[in-house]
Amino acid sequence: MDFTQTHFELFGLPQSYALNRDMLDSAYRELQNTVHPDRFASQPEAEQRVAMQWATQVNEAYQTLRHPVNRGVYLLKLQGIDALDANNTKMAPAFLMQQMEWREAIDDARAGKSMDTLDALSDDLHAAHRRIEAQLAELIDAAHDYAGASEAVRQLRFMDKLIAEVGDVYEELES
Template sequence: MDIQQDYFSFLGLPESYNIDLAALSSRYRELQKTLHPDRFAHLSEREKRLSVQYTAYLNEAVTALKSPLKRAQYLLFLRGIDTVSETSVHLEPAFLYEQMELREDLEDIKKSVSPESALDSFADKVAQQLSEFQKIFSDCYAARDDESLQLAATIVRKMQFMVKLQKEIELFEYELD
């Protein structure tokens, strides 16, 4: 075990955007059993500390790889591309205008008399667009040439907008309940 490895190597999974989530969960459970600090309670302080570090790294890795957005960001990070910084990628004005319209649509749904069905339809539209971005990212990342990776970075930035909008939708759904 080495926490200097990338998440994929640490978990024994192939480096890919399209990962097997069942294999990720299975590998997590295996490593959690092996690395859990309780198994090291009777050992030296150094071994206890290492166990805690390995477990923290394992949790960090699984959290990143489970989320399609975080996984995409991490894959680009491995290629030296920052997609977390707000200024790292510039988006075209048409996309930003579309985002403003989507948020206005959500506000209109919130003000409607019966928002449930409109919200379901809106949520489906957002999920579909996010799914399309994920497919484009997967294709760009698989190509791995500089131009494709730069396009992948732009797509990740767009995915960030859509994931944030999904969270706003979920919050509104919670408020409706």
């Protein structure tokens, strides 16, 4: 195995944002079975260390590719772009306004202890997440618009935080 391979090469997948999760999962299981440290327990210590390094790399690559934000960040990194650079916080004004509305809706649902409002908000956030993922695939895979993709990655990351916050409010209201 070659430690210089990209995550996509490691799993034998095309380098693109649009990803076949079943193929990724299958390739992961196959590689994990091949490099799992338990298979090398009776081998010399050097081979055990290499197997552990491979298993670690396979796990890290899998976690990166299976998560939409991390996959976008990784693909942009391969293009020499740091999508999460702290100095680049540019976002479309319309997205910023929508973000404020979502935050207010979360606060309203929390204050009103309204599960119905929270359910509707959760549906809206997940739909927006899927739209941004589709946009990100278009920007990276087809248009090769990496500046636009960088902004979309930041938006997607924000959506993940909002969805997690909604989950926290669900927990608060259920307890």
